[in-house]
Amino acid sequence: MITKDMTRELIGRQVVDNHGEKVGKIGQIYLDERSGDPTWATVNTGLFGTKESFVPLQNADVHDRDVALGVEKKAVKDCPHVGRSDERLTGSEEDELYRHYGIGHGNGNGRTDARHATGERTDRDRTDTDRTDRTARTGDDAMVRHEENLRVGTETEETGRVALRKYVVTEDQTVTVPVSHEEVRLEREPVDGTEAEARPGAMGEAEHEVTLHRERPVVDKTTEAVEKVRLGTRTVTEDEKVSDTVRKERVEVDDPQHALPRDERRS
Template sequence: MAKTMQPQELIDSAVVDPAGNKLGKVGNVYLADTTRQPEWITVKTGLFGTKESFVPLSGAHTDKDGVHVRVDKDAVSDAPRIDADGHLSPEESAQLYQHYGLPVPRTSPDGRMDDRAQGRGTGQGMADAGRGKAGMDGGKAGMSGRGKSEMDGDRTMTRSEERLNVGTEQVETGHVRLRKYVVTEEQQVTVPVRHEEVRIEREPIKDGQRGAEIGEDEQDLVLHAEKPVVHKEAVPVERVRLRAETVTDEQTVSGKVRKEQFEVTDDNGKHRK
């Protein structure tokens, strides 16, 4: 660990792993009790930097592009989640050392492993330790134990919910066929017909007509009659066409959606709005 590292120079610096991946920005700096040198930093990760993960400074060095540490991105992502509340308990420190495979140093006489430098004013020229690069006001004691990003509304949470997106798709619902077939039915049609009948007409002979002879004679008269004659012919009477017609109606669809709700409780278990 480079002895020239100063906490005020580390705050808000980019953190880079050995593969060149940017892990995030430095949120807080923790000092070792024995050497009063930076030993741990917290890296702000996650959406909008809402999470802080502890990263060891053992073997780290600073460069123009940020702080280069010896642990990779996956190790930082899997690091134990410990609240950056201003002090690490011996158990928390041991848990971090074990995760990163580092030897656990001996504790100080009061049992503490390290203290966070930011806003604590620990002496030995460290009164300004943990201040940001822009020069934060050292007189604001109310910022003890909290980084600048936390005071700027870092404790935020996004609420999401599911919504139904309803559309339509065309599906096949059936087939319609048009077919013609032949049936036989009986029809009756009345047709006027004519026929000839014999009628006898008699005419008297006037006086003076003489010379009649007595004998046999006959005449033949042909009679005629009409009879119905049926002829069949096929004629077109109707045309049928199949056509799809679009009609619009309404259907109601339903589905279950999930949504998130906020719940705030204090140490006494009371709900707050």
């Protein structure tokens, strides 16, 4: 459980959601003006921590050095854009955050104004006008005008997976192979003078055999490597337009007794 004594120790700590996924680091702590308990924190999210989102400290706890929230990371990323004064959350802003996160109010008795933790005790008797004053002033009573600007970055996300698979197909292959065989032929030649006189008993029946041969195709299979195939990636850069709504402060002089030229009334 997060207590008021832990307020300053939480600044800069890593925040994880209810599944243990990293969300960002704590930038500011907001206290309940009635009890002084930490109720909200801002977390720097997005690329290089350029976005600041409010997270509830209700049901949050400290595990090791990390602050574990009771909400999901997606809810933090979709958090309403409130609390730009860096000083106080109004009741309507706090109600909007409670509705977004789907949790009850911190004290169970309706809205609770939350103020940025500065190390000082807040004045409970401050008027409603003081509570809603969101104007920043300098020592010489000059009014500071602010504008919002878009800070755009990129983050990498998984778009899909491509698998490389190998499988076997069967196809018929025909090869022409030359083969030879033996055939019988009669060869006749005359006998010479020494063989002209027949030996006694040479006349009669006789038989002589010749063995014939032929070649036949013999098929065998061998497996050999023919090529290497691998998957590679390449990075393609393209322009993509992003848009968002930014707010700008305008200063207007409201003094009916001393009217200024129209172009000097507003800036």
